[in-house]
Amino acid sequence: MKKETSKKKVDWRAIRISNRRVNSLQKYWDAFPGLKEEIFKKPKSENDYALRRKSLNRSLLNNIDVSMLILRTVHKIEELKESWYTRFVVNAKDVDLENEPERIMNEVKAIYENVPLADTSNVGLLLNDIWKVMKKDIVILQEKGIQGVKQFKSFRMDYAHELGIDTPTTYQIDKFVDLLSILDTRTKDIPEKQEIDELLEKHIKTVKEKEKNELKEFEEKMDGYMEKVTEEKLEKYIREEWLDLLRMTVIAPLYNVFDELYEKYEKWTGIELEYDSF
Numbered sequence: 125m126k127k128e129t130s131k132k133k134v135d136w137r138a139i140r141i142s143n144r145r146v147n148s149l150q151k152y153w154d155a156f157p158g159l160k161e162e163i164f165k166k167p168k169s170e171n172d173y174a175l176r177r178k179s180l181n182r183s184l185l186n187n188i189d190v191s192m193l194i195l196r197t198v199h200k201i202e203e204l205k206e207s208w209y210t211r212f213v214v215n216a217k218d219v220d221l222e223n224e225p226e227r228i229m230n231e232v233k234a235i236y237e238n239v240p241l242a243d244t245s246n247v248g249l250l251l252n253d254i255w256k257v258m259k260k261d262i263v264i265l266q267e268k269g270i271q272g273v274k275q276f277k278s279f280r281m282d283y284a285h286e287l288g289i290d291t292p293t294t295y296q297i298d299k300f301v302d303l304l305s306i307l308d309t310r311t312k313d314i315p316e317k318q319e320i321d322e323l324l325e326k327h328i329k330t331v332k333e334k335e336k337n338e339l340k341e342f343e344e345k346m347d348g349y350m351e352k353v354t355e356e357k358l359e360k361y362i363r364e365e366w367l368d369l370l371r372m373t374v375i376a377p378l379y380n381v382f383d384e385l386y387e388k389y390e391k392w393t394g395i396e397l398e399y400d401s402f
Contacts, residue, residue, distance in 0.1 A: 140172040141392050152385055155240035156189045163389075180389050184382070193239060197378050200235045205363075205371050212258075213362055216265035225255050232374050242377045250373045261366070273358040273366075274350045282365065283353070284346060292338040 146164060153160045162183040164173040177183060185191045212219060220227075229248055236242040257278070264272035273279050284291050390396060 136175050136178040136393065136395065139175055139393050140170070141174075142172050145388070145392060146173050149385060149388060151241060156187055156193075159184070159187045159190060162187050175393065178395065180386065180395075194378070197235060197239060198375070201371060201375055201378075204231055204235070204374065205367055208367055208370065209363060212262055212367075213265060213270060213359075216262055216269070219262055219266070221259055221262065225251055228255075228370075228374075232377075235374070236377055239378070239381065241381045243380055244377050247373060247377065250376070251370075254369055254373055258366075258370070270355055270358050270362075273361060274353060276366070278366065279358075279361055280343075280346045282361070283349065284342070287349065289342075289345065292335065292342045294335070 141164065146160065149160075161176075163176060163180065165176045166172075167174050185194075225248075228251060232244055232247050232251075236244050261272075261276050261278075264275050268275070281291050
């Protein structure tokens with residue numbers, strides 16, 4: 125859902141919204157009977173709609189179809205997340221790394237099969253990006269079990285933040301920007317392309333070497349802390365952080381169902397909205 129905030133004081137009782145605007149959201153009124161009446165009302169002897177209440181979230185959750193849809197979908201996603209723990213951690217050795225993304229995508233489609241206005245078209249792209257990281261971690265789990273979490277780059281970074289330890293710097297190498305940093309075109313003629321390429325290659329090598337040394341120092345420092353990490357902490361990280369990235373990808377279509385409604389509501393009423401979690 126979204127939290128309702130407002131930088132300027134809005135007298136929501138005085139807001140009026142035209143029939144044309146309300147009718148432009150007909151797909152919502154068709155998908156969720158009674159929702160229009162939860163959000164809007166028509167004052168006597170007026171043609172335009174007024175708000176039944178200020179809170180759009182309350183209006184949504186007052187509608188039985190919407191509230192049950194959210195509850196059922198979130199419950200299914202939580203069940204799916206629990207099954208991932210069994211699949212990726214407990215039975216890591218049985219994971220088919222190449223075909224797993226397709227399996228997850230099929231699970232996502234099954235969840236949203238009966239969710240009106242849900243669009244899962246972008247889930248595949250997000251899933252592929254996340255899987256590139258998860259795949260490496262699952263290989264570690266296959267070899268070392270839950271203790272392998274200590275080798276996860278993401279766990280080490282998170283644990284370092286928890287301990288107040290500085291993490292390695294990632295140097296962004298932008299060809300144009302970095303060329304300006306190694307060439308002074310105000311006092312020199314612009315070099316030939318070959319010379320530029322050589323200078324750039326040398327610069328990138330220097331940056332990469334710096335990254336490598338910082339990472340090595342960081343890893344050596346974190347190795348000393350890993351012995352103190354309990355299995356309970358590793359399991360908690362898997363459930364609450366590692367698997368939650370995948371969960372947020374899967375729950376995204378549920379947020380998006382109401383995107384247009386939130387966008388129009390904010391635009392028409394002046395009540396600013398921000399995301400809250402389901």
